[in-house]
Amino acid sequence: MKKEHNHMKNKKFGMCIDLDKCTGCGSCMVACMSENNVPFREDETDKRKSITWITVYKITNNRPFPDTEVCYMPRPCMHCEGHDGHSPCVSVCPATATDYDMATGIVSQIYTRCFGCRYCMGACPYHARYFNWWDPVWPAEMEKYLSPDVSPRMRGVVEKCNFCYSRYQRALDKAYCEGRSDIEEDEYQTACTQGCPAGAITFGDLNNKSHAVYKLKKSPNAFRLLERLGTNPKVYYLSSKEWVRKAGDNYIKGENPKNIKKSHH
């Protein structure tokens, strides 16, 4: 699973999402669908079957009126690193259709290899993986807007967020053509990051000290989802509200997240 990448230091792409800024508008979801040729159906109200690589959850503090509070939480694929790339989904895939890339930290999905056993979906604690129950159909002239950078998927395969890998490839190609061996921070940004009107999403290399995400992940307000499972996710959330930070994991009554030692940092 460990690969040596030619001359380049390994990158670890990740995201910091500022939940204080996120307005729940849903632009990230649509930007993702439009970027990645995600199909749509006549009725999308069964959310278990609706394919949204990044989805915005609405969470509440469950207090009665008027002490109710609400927070939106966009959830892309967490691109779990686990220990040394043993992310929950990669570990279980019998077809090697999903892989952890040591050079980028991105968990890939190879559609033509996937035979739809959905084991990975069961293994993913974040519900970040989606199954194509039907063949996609683009009505009227809509096939015209499909992007050649991303293959449309067929019925029977699993798909998920890949941090807009096609954008990474384009950025690398451009750098290569210009005789550069590496890309700048702003040359590779995911579609959701770019589209977010609130500027709530920051994307970059978590290993690179000059990238914004490097600083943000160290904020005292930063937390990750279900960290205690040891999935070692690469998506960080920032919230100034304690109940939101606490909602990111399961705690026993009276347990204080601040005092809990977390592994795999």
Added chain:
Amino acid sequence: MKIDRRSFLSLGIGAAAGTALTPIPWKMMDDSAIWTQNWWLTPVPAGGEVTYKTTACTLCPGGCGLRIRMVENRAIKVEGLEKHPVNDGGICPIGLSGIQLLYGGTRVKMPLKKVNGKFVKISWKDAISEIALKLKVLRDKGDAYKLSCLTGSDKDVTSLLLKRFINTIGSNNFFANTTISDSYEFVIKKVHNIEGSMSFDLENSDFILSFGSGIIDGFVSPLKMIRAHSRIKEQGGKIVQIEPRLSNTAAKADKWIPVNPGSEGMLALGLLHVIVKEKLYKSNIVSDNTSNFEKFRRLIIPNTTLNKAAETTGIDSKTIEKLGRGFANARKPVAIFGRGKGDSPIGFGEAGLVYILNYLTGNINKKGGLFITDNKKYINWPEIVKDEITNAGLDKSRMDGAGAGSFEDTKYITSRLADLMESKDQKSISALFIYNENPCYTLSDSKKINKAIEAVPLVVSFSSYLDETTAKADYILPNHTNLERLQDVPSVPSGITGGLVSLSKPVVKPMYDTKNTGDVIISLAKAMGGNIAESFAWSSFETCLKSTFKDQWNALDKDGFWFNPGKSTRQCPDLDFSKLLDINLSSIQPQGSKSKFPLVLIPKETMRISSGYIADPPFAVKVIPDTVLKNNDQVVEINPETAKKYGLHDTKYAILTTPFGEVKVKIHTYNGIMEGVIAMSKGLGHIGYDKFINGKGENFNRLIGPVEDPDSGLDIAWGIRAKLTRA
């Protein structure tokens, strides 16, 4: 050989074990995975050179700059234009889905004419000459003034060409959809007696008091507002949100103060009481000489004002006092008003008082405050050429009563449209042009509009889509859609203090036999001949646009927008308090009897649902939560206590009844809403279009009726009394 049970079982087990030891089942499973693959059914998008084209969004009044990713001549994706003053690279779900409006199945593909209730194809030439003939007949009969026009805005060049056209024909009866901007203009005119509008510099304020404005829920210029919201969060500004429901804006605010629906104006009065009584206003703002301030002061300082405010709003007087002091003592306070997205105007009672709140803190035209903006008039066309019929028509006053008598400062009273359409007497509409608007869906009491429009002998729609109103038209002259057409996109001032115009440019060739409405009007004018043709001397819409913008055209064409920061604010003259002495707040009570309809229905507005004349494209529908739309059922929000009181249950059906109609809905119980209030999302329940939007949910506007503000005449309908019963 006799086959008994024993040998049958042993043979069976032996066969199964034998097969399992061979590679057959594994090979079969592997093969089935291959045989069932149908990759040939999935499209393979063609590759090609990637380029980007600059344009502007026309799907809402927000005016965002766009960057379209192209592969050869196909538009692939809509992205936000970086450095654009409104959105700076950001983009909303509806703008992103705009690509599906271009390539989707809701387009009108050619000019159509209704014959015996069915649409048939007609050529552009025939359609224009037939309509021109009908208008000539109207003029000859002396009924020129009965030609009316309804547009989505009265700021862009195409809408103003339409206005010019019907004026030249001889009619004053041009209508534009009224919004919160009309309230802003009305207030400025009333209290300062100047033409102007308002813009709120939220990002530089340290205390934002929002009277239900959906700052992050799509208010007026949604992207500008969301960006301002992020700046406020970074700088530690405080937001206090006043509204009956925990909207997204309320959820993100530092404080949410629930208020009885419609009583926001009373709260403003209570706050003014505190500020005036305790002399918390800026001393240089008013003096003893300020006209009528003393009268205003005496009117509001009795303690009864505070008690009444507390009683009506449901907010205790201590909270009102604390809020008033907090607001007045902030360094850069601003009070913003206009509910939800600002799609509806609000009464002068409320608007005027909130304006005074701002005025007394001395924040007018100050950083972080309220700016009085100049109504940018870049239109400088030659006077229209008039003949006798034109003059006779223009001498008549407007049919809706706007611009005269007690409504002299009001531009349009759209709530009277239905009556004018139905009427058979002198005041009736005989021909109606509709551009960028869908009255059969968006106007309150839409059921009545749907019926009334059938009485109009000639309805011409310029819509690109087969929407509710267009389905009732006699002629459809389809406009190029977004990404296909040339159009100026004037910025609504909210949040922007400078002059800003963007340019929507065609990024793809028109897909179908459509024409730019600007060109159609010019052709129609030429077909009419005489003074009308003379008034439209431009050879095409493009030449008209270029000559209109003159010096700004180069910037528009090159950058996609023209921006002149800080150049369009107006001096703030002294304020006349006399207009506020008999302010009317009673009209804001929701319609309907409390005994028959114990609950209040209010609209819920979000960024994910377009509630204007554009219906949600499939991507946007896809991101609607299942607590808003489930299958085709509209879901309404109520407090769990209200549910308990009326025997209603989460996810179960109920009948929602208002004085204007009833619909079947599903219940969603939510702690973030006041007891006795029902919230229903606006923008659903469309009829027609395609299967991705047709029949999904219910139209909120069908359940409410127009409410005419006694001061301005504007339709200020917002909520209504309602009841919920188990289905």
